[in-house]
Amino acid sequence: MTFLIENQWAIFITLEVSALICLLLFAVVRYAFTKVRFSYTFLFLFIVMILLEALLAYLVYLETGEFTTFQIVIMIFIIYAGTFGVSDFKRMDRWVKDKVGKWKGIDLLTEKDREIMAYLKDPKVIARRARYWFYAHTVVFISAIYVFWLLYGNDSYSLDYFILNLEWYGDELLEPQPFTSELITNIVRVWAIVFVVDSIINWSYTLFPSKK
Numbered sequence: 001m002t003f004l005i006e007n008q009w010a011i012f013i014t015l016e017v018s019a020l021i022c023l024l025l026f027a028v029v030r031y032a033f034t035k036v037r038f039s040y041t042f043l044f045l046f047i048v049m050i051l052l053e054a055l056l057a058y059l060v061y062l063e064t065g066e067f068t069t070f071q072i073v074i075m076i077f078i079i080y081a082g083t084f085g086v087s088d089f090k091r092m093d094r095w096v097k098d099k100v101g102k103w104k105g106i107d108l109l110t111e112k113d114r115e116i117m118a119y120l121k122d123p124k125v126i127a128r129r130a131r132y133w134f135y136a137h138t139v140v141f142i143s144a145i146y147v148f149w150l151l152y153g154n155d156s157y158s159l160d161y162f163i164l165n166l167e168w169y170g171d172e173l174l175e176p177q178p179f180t181s182e183l184i185t186n187i188v189r190v191w192a193i194v195f196v197v198d199s200i201i202n203w204s205y206t207l208f209p210s211k212k
Contacts, residue, residue, distance in 0.1 A: 001063050008060050008070055012053060016077065019049035023089060027096035031108055050081055069183060091120070123209040130202040137202075141195050148188065152179040 004011065022042040030039035057074040061067060094113050101108035109117075119125055149159050154176055162168060162178040169189060172182075179185045 001059070004056065004059055005063055008056065011056060012070070012074060015049045015053050015056070019046050019053075019081075022046040022049065023092065024096075027093050028100070031097050031100040032104070050078060054078055069187070072187065123205070123211070127205040127209055130205040134199055134202040137195065137198060141191065144191070145188065148179060148184050152181040152184045154178055154180060 022045045026039050026042040026046070029035050029042065053074050057071045061071055094109065094117060097108040097113065098117075153159065154162075157176055157178075159178070168174050168177050169192070172185070172189075177185055179188070
């Protein structure tokens with residue numbers, strides 16, 4: 001267990017990289033070498049890597065007794081793999097089919113694949129999907145802030161106080177801080193930056209759409 005605690009981040013990164021390699025090998029073996037059955041081995045290994053990440057987070061929590069950034073990061077990666085990661089995997093699968101098909105001089109893409117690829121390249125579709133992502137991210141972000149406040153909020157002040165007075169955001173030593181947990185406060189600080197940048201990028205597709 002000492003080895004896991006001391007090398008938790010290195011182990012997690014190794015598992016995550018291995019999982020991505022397994023996905024790539026799944027597509028390459030399936031289309032470049034036409035080993036359909038064997039390709040499922042790499043898909044199975046990908047799932048094993050994700051489960052090992054979850055197990056690693058659980059074991060570290062049992063040993064330390066603390067829910068830290070490490071568990072939160074792994075949780076985010078696992079949630080992504082089960083949600084947005086599925087559509088990204090399908091997109092990668094079509095991309096590999098397209099590249100391998102051109103390399104082998106054959107057409108591996110189905111008519112449905114081509115329709116989906118053309119659809120996803122439509123500027124209106126890109127803008128609409130970006131707006132949906134913004135709405136979803138906004139709901140999740142606000143909900144998380146509310147849950148954090150219920151669990152770790154500074155009861156001496158109201159949530160409105162910290163929303164209207166943002167001096168605490170730029171100085172982690174300044175009192176009062178909105179949350180009693182330093183970890184949660186730092187998560188909110190980082191997430192707020194990500195939210196703002198992500199929102200600007202997503203709305204740029206609507207405000208400044210490409211012509212093709």
